[in-house]
Amino acid sequence: MKDYLNTAKELVDKLALEVVMLEPQDVEGFGIVLNRLDEVINVFAEAGEKTFASLGRAIKSVAEMLALDELPEPQQGIEQIEKGVSLFQRILSDADIEDASEKIARFLPEWSVSDSDIVEGKSEAADFKSDYTERADAAMYDIARDSELVEDFIMEAMEHLGTIEVSVLDLEQDPENIEVINAIFRPFHTIKGVSAFLGFSDINRLAHEVETLLDDARDQTLIVDETVTDLVLDAADLMKEMIGHLRRGLETGMVEPADFGLEAFFDRLGRLRAGEVEKIQSETSDVPVGNDAHVGRILIEKGVVTEPDVAWALERQKDPSGQGKKLGELLIADKRTTARDVAGALRAQSRRMASGVSGNGVESARVVKVDTEKLDDMVDMVGELVITQAMLSRGMSGLVEQDRTLHASLGQLKRITSEIQRISMSMRMVPIKQTFQKMIRLVRDLSRKSGKKVFLEMIGEETEIDRHMVDEIYDPLVHMVRNSVDHGIERPEVRKAMGKSETGTVRLNAYHKGGNIVIEISDDGRGLDREKIVARAIECNLIESGENMPDKEVYGLIFQPGFSTADEVTDVSGRGVGMDVVKGVIDNMRGTLDIRSATNQGTTILMKLPLTLAVIDGVTVRAGDGNYIIPTTSVLESLRPARADCTTVVERGEMIKIRDNLYPLVRLHELFDFEPACQNPWEAIVVVAQSDGQWKCILVDELVGKQEVVIKSLGGGGQLNSVKGLAGGAIMADGLVGLILDVPGLFEISDNC
Numbered sequence: 001m002k003d004y005l006n007t008a009k010e011l012v013d014k015l016a017l018e019v020v021m022l023e024p025q026d027v028e029g030f031g032i033v034l035n036r037l038d039e040v041i042n043v044f045a046e047a048g049e050k051t052f053a054s055l056g057r058a059i060k061s062v063a064e065m066l067a068l069d070e071l072p073e074p075q076q077g078i079e080q081i082e083k084g085v086s087l088f089q090r091i092l093s094d095a096d097i098e099d100a101s102e103k104i105a106r107f108l109p110e111w112s113v114s115d116s117d118i119v120e121g122k123s124e125a126a127d128f129k130s131d132y133t134e135r136a137d138a139a140m141y142d143i144a145r146d147s148e149l150v151e152d153f154i155m156e157a158m159e160h161l162g163t164i165e166v167s168v169l170d171l172e173q174d175p176e177n178i179e180v181i182n183a184i185f186r187p188f189h190t191i192k193g194v195s196a197f198l199g200f201s202d203i204n205r206l207a208h209e210v211e212t213l214l215d216d217a218r219d220q221t222l223i224v225d226e227t228v229t230d231l232v233l234d235a236a237d238l239m240k241e242m243i244g245h246l247r248r249g250l251e252t253g254m255v256e257p258a259d260f261g262l263e264a265f266f267d268r269l270g271r272l273r274a275g276e277v278e279k280i281q282s283e284t285s286d287v288p289v290g291n292d293a294h295v296g297r298i299l300i301e302k303g304v305v306t307e308p309d310v311a312w313a314l315e316r317q318k319d320p321s322g323q324g325k326k327l328g329e330l331l332i333a334d335k336r337t338t339a340r341d342v343a344g345a346l347r348a349q350s351r352r353m354a355s356g357v358s359g360n361g362v363e364s365a366r367v368v369k370v371d372t373e374k375l376d377d378m379v380d381m382v383g384e385l386v387i388t389q390a391m392l393s394r395g396m397s398g399l400v401e402q403d404r405t406l407h408a409s410l411g412q413l414k415r416i417t418s419e420i421q422r423i424s425m426s427m428r429m430v431p432i433k434q435t436f437q438k439m440i441r442l443v444r445d446l447s448r449k450s451g452k453k454v455f456l457e458m459i460g461e462e463t464e465i466d467r468h469m470v471d472e473i474y475d476p477l478v479h480m481v482r483n484s485v486d487h488g489i490e491r492p493e494v495r496k497a498m499g500k501s502e503t504g505t506v507r508l509n510a511y512h513k514g515g516n517i518v519i520e521i522s523d524d525g526r527g528l529d530r531e532k533i534v535a536r537a538i539e540c541n542l543i544e545s546g547e548n549m550p551d552k553e554v555y556g557l558i559f560q561p562g563f564s565t566a567d568e569v570t571d572v573s574g575r576g577v578g579m580d581v582v583k584g585v586i587d588n589m590r591g592t593l594d595i596r597s598a599t600n601q602g603t604t605i606l607m608k609l610p611l612t613l614a615v616i617d618g619v620t621v622r623a624g625d626g627n628y629i630i631p632t633t634s635v636l637e638s639l640r641p642a643r644a645d646c647t648t649v650v651e652r653g654e655m656i657k658i659r660d661n662l663y664p665l666v667r668l669h670e671l672f673d674f675e676p677a678c679q680n681p682w683e684a685i686v687v688v689a690q691s692d693g694q695w696k697c698i699l700v701d702e703l704v705g706k707q708e709v710v711i712k713s714l715g716g717g718g719q720l721n722s723v724k725g726l727a728g729g730a731i732m733a734d735g736l737v738g739l740i741l742d743v744p745g746l747f748e749i750s751d752n753c
Contacts, residue, residue: 024066185211241260443506457506619638641682
């Protein structure tokens with residue numbers, strides 16, 4: 001196979017993976033797909049394979065219409081894209097591709113764009129001017145709903161424009177360098193794609209027209225000279241002003257229409273491409289950017305004109321002969337400066353407006369990119385600061401009683417460190433929205449494969465979660481959503497016979513509660529079959545009988561390895577693999593799972609997770625010579641039992657009676673081999689903890705207090721990492737290390753003792 005075909009096959013395979021996850025509202029996904037299509041088209045265009053390039057342009061035309069929300073049925077458009085990519089894959093997989101033209105010719109009539117337009121590559125341009133003029137007539141654009149996306153776009157666009165300016169300077173030194181032209185083309189293309197998704201038609205149109213100019217330069221139908229580079233820089237400056245206008249609009253949530261002089265600029269572009277260079281150069285100062293007095297100040301700063309020159313021009317504008325004329329135009333006409341100098345001043349003014357300089361009311365970018373490793377290092381150091389503050393307060397406790405000033409200073413230090421810790425932890429938080437949105441395609445594909453009608457409802461998408469947990473919860477969510485669709489939701493005819501809507505609902509809901517994030521995965525399907533679960537559990541020797549077992553414990557059996565009640569194995573589920581993985585992942589994140597179900601009403605699984613994996617809220621206890629931290633999410637109560645309430649039950653070991661219930665006793669000193677201060681429970685303290693529906697009493701010597709601690713690893717790959725019952729360590733206020741107990745692991749090893 002030819003080299004370019006190998007490259008194309010690799011690109012198309014990547015494209016296929018990206019298209020699989022494409023959704024109508026997936027802004028980021030459209031950008032990726034469009035950029036990948038450009039790569040595919042360029043490969044075939046450079047190889048002279050017009051037929052293949054035609055197919056790529058056809059797919060791209062539909063993708064762009066979807067991005068611009070121009071198709072009444074977006075899902076059909078996505079399916080059309082999938083068909084086109086599949087055809088690409090089939091053709092490129094054939095050893096003989098000579099019949100490719102015939103296959104593509106049979107396929108292209110299915111598209112809404114005419115074949116002739118596609119072959120000529122005109123579909124990409126699809127009458128931008130009339131389309132965007134119509135869009136510009138809208139009274140206002142509401143960006144409140146997309147404020148985060150707009151902020152990201154502004155930040156990225158300003159970075160791209162900075163890259164463009166540097167590359168244009170390189171191009172002036174080497175006008176025939178195609179790589180440098182590509183380096184300018186790519187940022188404009190990215191801005192064009194994202195602005196289309198967000199509905200910023202003016203920015204999109206400007207980027208598109210500059211792309212067309214650069215395309216001419218790449219094809220060598222336009223000679224790159226000083227006039228061309230000036231025009232590209234002017235376009236970049238004009239785009240900065242437009243982006244600055246967007247930034248101001250973020251404050252009110254609405255972007256009002258504004259006249260940026262685009263038509264005059266596009267007229268310049270058109271005449272440049274037509275060869276009218278001299279006329280363009282003489283009118284450079286006519287670009288209507290900004291405030292004349294400000295331009296005059298920049299010219300003075302550059303030493304181009306004097307203050308009397310600017311004062312003369314401003315005064316001349318008041319005369320009938322000078323009304324309606326720009327300051328630069330008057331200065332040029334009077335030969336006090338040149339068009340080139342005025343153009344430079346206009347660019348400088350635009351740059352200042354976009355970057356928030358010179359008091360023009362435009363704030364500088366409030367968002368910066370930070371390497372995640374640096375962020376993690378900062379969080380770690382803040383944790384050390386909190387520990388040091390606690391140690392300092394403890395060490396100076398005696399002096400504090402004698403010095404009120406010292407007492408106030410230490411109190412202020414504690415408040416400041418607590419606030420720094422809160423802010424640094426919030427920087428690790430990201431919305432769960434993107435994780436939820438990935439489930440849209442999953443539900444769609446599963447419902448089609450199973451012949452069911454399923455609607456996915458998402459609530460609380462803006463709920464924030466530790467970014468380290470985002471990837472961790474993806475697989476558990478996938479497993480549970482798959483089970484809801486495959487096991488929970490009934491077929492349409494069954495639901496109809498039961499008096500339900502033919503379309504089932506799977507609901508994802510996220511919210512904060514009690515220092516945790518709770519994610520609910522619920523459906524309105526058939527619910528869990530208690531009798532079937534019990535029968536299967538008895539068959540697998542997991543239980544002897546289901547009598548007197550609470551529903552919660554019965555439903556918890558589905559998390560056992562290899563457990564499944566499916567009557568048949570499908571490619572979706574039924575192998576008994578998945579829910580045990582879910583439980584393992586949630587346990588590793590110090591979370592809990594709770595199941596609620598009602599026959600023919602549906603099932604809800606509640607996943608409760610800590611807000612962050614870096615800090616834990618725990619109860620500190622002392623046992624022997626060491627400190628231990630028990631997560632507060634696992635603690636129900638603590639007490640000193642009466643001697644009469646401590647007993648031993650045959651085959652069940654030591655038990656503590658609390659309000660007529662017997663709970664097993666777990667002795668930490670026996671599990672971790674240390675000497676306790678108290679052997680008898682009635683002389684010590686027992687902490688009642690729970691995990692997966694089990695309640696046990698943990699024997700400790702005393703309660704120290706309740707506090708938040710920063711989790712420290714026990715050493716990657718070390719022996720302590722393999723000790724069951726320990727989740728990590730924390731440096732306490734006295735400088736010593738306290739061990740964080742893993743309650744589920746603790747219960748497991750106590751059962752085996």
